[in-house]
Amino acid sequence: xxxxxxxxxxxxxxxxxxxxxxxxxxxxxxxxxxxxxxxxxxxxxxxxxxxxxxxxxxxxxxxxxxxxxxxxxxxxxxxxxxxxxxxxxxxxxxxxxxxxxxxxxxxxxxxxxxxxxxxxxxxxxxxxxxxxxxxxxxxxxxxxxxxxxxxxxxxxxxxxxxxxxxxxxxxxxxxxxxxxxxxxxxxxxxxxxxxx
Numbered sequence: 001x002x003x004x005x006x007x008x009x010x011x012x013x014x015x016x017x018x019x020x021x022x023x024x025x026x027x028x029x030x031x032x033x034x035x036x037x038x039x040x041x042x043x044x045x046x047x048x049x050x051x052x053x054x055x056x057x058x059x060x061x062x063x064x065x066x067x068x069x070x071x072x073x074x075x076x077x078x079x080x081x082x083x084x085x086x087x088x089x090x091x092x093x094x095x096x097x098x099x100x101x102x103x104x105x106x107x108x109x110x111x112x113x114x115x116x117x118x119x120x121x122x123x124x125x126x127x128x129x130x131x132x133x134x135x136x137x138x139x140x141x142x143x144x145x146x147x148x149x150x151x152x153x154x155x156x157x158x159x160x161x162x163x164x165x166x167x168x169x170x171x172x173x174x175x176x177x178x179x180x181x182x183x184x185x186x187x188x189x190x191x192x193x194x195x196x
Contacts (some may be wrong), residue, residue, distance in 0.1 A: 095154030
């Protein structure tokens with residue numbers, strides 16, 4: 001039971017949390033808050049400050065669609081279109097895998113290998129997806145350059161968008177194809193690091 005008026009932000013958020021709990025979602029209240037903020041294009045602080053704000057019919061319909069997707073166990077990152085990795089926000093889509101926290105150990109290993117932040121390694125990321133590995137390394141090593149390869153044109157569009165948004169596009173290129181064959185006749189130099 002919600003303490004908020006029907007049709008309000010708070011009422012919808014409480015209802016979403018109940019739906020998610022019934023669906024077995026591990027973090028029903030958090031997911032409800034994030035979906036509400038995303039669906040209303042507001043930050044979570046706004047939700048706290050304005051729980052009695054009245055939803056329009058269009059807003060309610062949009063939120064109900066997002067809630068249904070999550071209740072059907074669609075990953076939250078796909079619904080939100082983003083996922084944090086290495087303290088950076090990455091765009092994701094159904095064309096990419098969702099960056100996993102345990103993959104950050106690969107970034108850590110590269111940074112240990114190149115402890116001198118002035119190092120300028122050449123990085124190859126095979127199966128780049130969202131570009132999270134390559135771009136996180138480029139973010140940490142300002143002189144590093146890299147190439148991401150993926151067989152999915154959709155994934156490459158996401159990776160290119162992430163590179164642009166993070167200001168790293170001048171230091172990386174992306175190629176469509178299968179693993180090393182995507183680099184045939186590309187004229188690229190040898191790599192110091194290969195990630196997969």
